[in-house]
Amino acid sequence: MLIRTPPRHEPTASEITPRRVWQRRRELVRAAAAGIALPGASGLALAQGPKPEPAKLPAKPGPFGTTDKPTPYKDVTTYNNFYEFGLDKDDPVRNAGRLKTRPWTVAVEGEVGKPGTFGIEDLLKLAPMEERVYRMRCVEGWSMVIPWVGFPLAELIKRVEPTGNAKFVEFHTLNDPKQMPGVSSSVLAWPYVEGLRMDEANSPLTLLTFGLYGEVLPNQNGAPIRLVVPWKYGFKSNKSLVKIRFVEKQPITSWNRSAPQEYGFFSNVNPNVDHPRWSQATERRIGEDGFIQRKRPTLMFNGYADQVASLYAGMDLKRFY
Ligand SMILES: Nc1nc2c(c(=O)[nH]1)N[C@H]1C(S)=C(S)[C@@H](COP(=O)(O)O)O[C@H]1N2
Ligand SMILES: [Mo]
Numbered sequence: 447m448l449i450r451t452p453p454r455h456e457p458t459a460s461e462i463t464p465r466r467v468w469q470r471r472r473e474l475v476r477a478a479a480a481g482i483a484l485p486g487a488s489g490l491a492l493a494q495g496p497k498p499e500p501a502k503l504p505a506k507p508g509p510f511g512t513t514d515k516p517t518p519y520k521d522v523t524t525y526n527n528f529y530e531f532g533l534d535k536d537d538p539v540r541n542a543g544r545l546k547t548r549p550w551t552v553a554v555e556g557e558v559g560k561p562g563t564f565g566i567e568d569l570l571k572l573a574p575m576e577e578r579v580y581r582m583r584c585v586e587g588w589s590m591v592i593p594w595v596g597f598p599l600a601e602l603i604k605r606v607e608p609t610g611n612a613k614f615v616e617f618h619t620l621n622d623p624k625q626m627p628g629v630s631s632s633v634l635a636w637p638y639v640e641g642l643r644m645d646e647a648n649s650p651l652t653l654l655t656f657g658l659y660g661e662v663l664p665n666q667n668g669a670p671i672r673l674v675v676p677w678k679y680g681f682k683s684n685k686s687l688v689k690i691r692f693v694e695k696q697p698i699t700s701w702n703r704s705a706p707q708e709y710g711f712f713s714n715v716n717p718n719v720d721h722p723r724w725s726q727a728t729e730r731r732i733g734e735d736g737f738i739q740r741k742r743p744t745l746m747f748n749g750y751a752d753q754v755a756s757l758y759a760g761m762d763l764k765r766f767y
Contacts, residue, residue: 449453495661502644503657505595508576510651510753514731516579517590519659526666527584530619530626537628540664543684544633545625547670556616556692559607567587570656573601577660578653578674583715585616585679587740589729594674595657600648608644608692615647616640616697618689634700640684641697641711642675643757648759651676651753654687665685677750710767712759715748719767 517736528538531545550566564572575595583589603615621637623629629636647653653674656663663669668685675682681701701709708722717727728740747754758766 447697453588461464482719493554500661502660503575503595503662504659504660505575505577508578510721510750511577511579512581512749513732514579514581514591516593516659517731517733522590523594523664523666525732527680528587528628528666528668529631529637530621530628530638530686531666532628533631533633539664541627542665542669545620545669547665547686550670550688552671552687554602554606554691555689557609557612557694559609561606564602569602569654569671572605573597575656579676580651580676581748582674582676582680583729583744584712585681585709585721585726587724587726587729588732589742589744590732591695593659594653594655595660596653596674598650599652599654599673600650602654602690603648606692611694612692613644614693614696615642615644616689617642617684617687618683618691620686633704634701636700636732637688638684638700639697640673640682640701640710641699642682643696645757646675646754649754649757651750654686677715677754679715681709682713712758712763712766714754714763714767716743716746716763716767717744718746719764752755 464673480694524539525535526538527535528542531538531541548566551563552566552569553561553563555561574597576597577593577595579591579593581589581591617640619638620626621629642652654667655672655674656670658664663672665686668683668687671687672685673683673687696711699709701713702711715726720726726744729742729744730736730740731742745751
């Protein structure tokens, strides 16, 4: 997002010439031949046996599903952005295997009547699991359709009783240099922090997710608990949450801090407001559309205008990008 500078309608360098990727593969193959385990080798399953099947996470069908075809599981779980594990699309699947997702807690703090620390097992039982098939649109110009498993964030919000001063919610991803090789890079200020206005956080579309495709979240997709906000660019949906903080002032988010003129606080999907360095009018659906060209029109609020347009009534969406 920040480091890539793709010209209009062209794929990023990592998509066309993944040289670093094949060089890395070559290193891994050599290392495997020599019986050496390099960090991050697990995703390629070179030396190890078959990986265990992810645990099932049953869910009843929920509302707001799209009829668009879900993106194949393989693409959803191997083409990722998770900068804590590296900048290339296949870094997360190779490096996130080392993330320890148990025990796991999420601290809920700030302007709430009932602050506390929730264990992941309790969060899993907080509300009935629903399957929500959502379109997801990355600010880089590609999109996917993902069958998430989770429940509305509003279920957690009502239990912690926000005070009258709670106007915004901050979401913090884990920041652990021992498990996350990417946080040694200064590409972003860590931890990865995102934020929503209180009404956005309470939207019935906004989810806390624990799984996809009926199984627990793969680490590279944000295990064990991840925010999903489908009408905003993908970077608003942060992964592997450890803290949720209710605040009075609009949070300073990681992407906004690193490039304020490119990534605003709202970051609603909007085909009429271009990124300063490329158009947002079209997108490329991973696993379906051609590799190079973006042909599919991007929809206002990513197609969720019926549910969310009223949240922004009277707002100049060019100014509040
Ligand atoms: N903690 C964290 N969350 C993150 C990111 C990240 O780098 N770190 N990348 C974001 C971006 S840019 C996108 S497009 C989505 C990608 O989610 P996916 O890999 O599950 O498709 O995750 C978002 N959440
Ligand atoms: Mo993204």
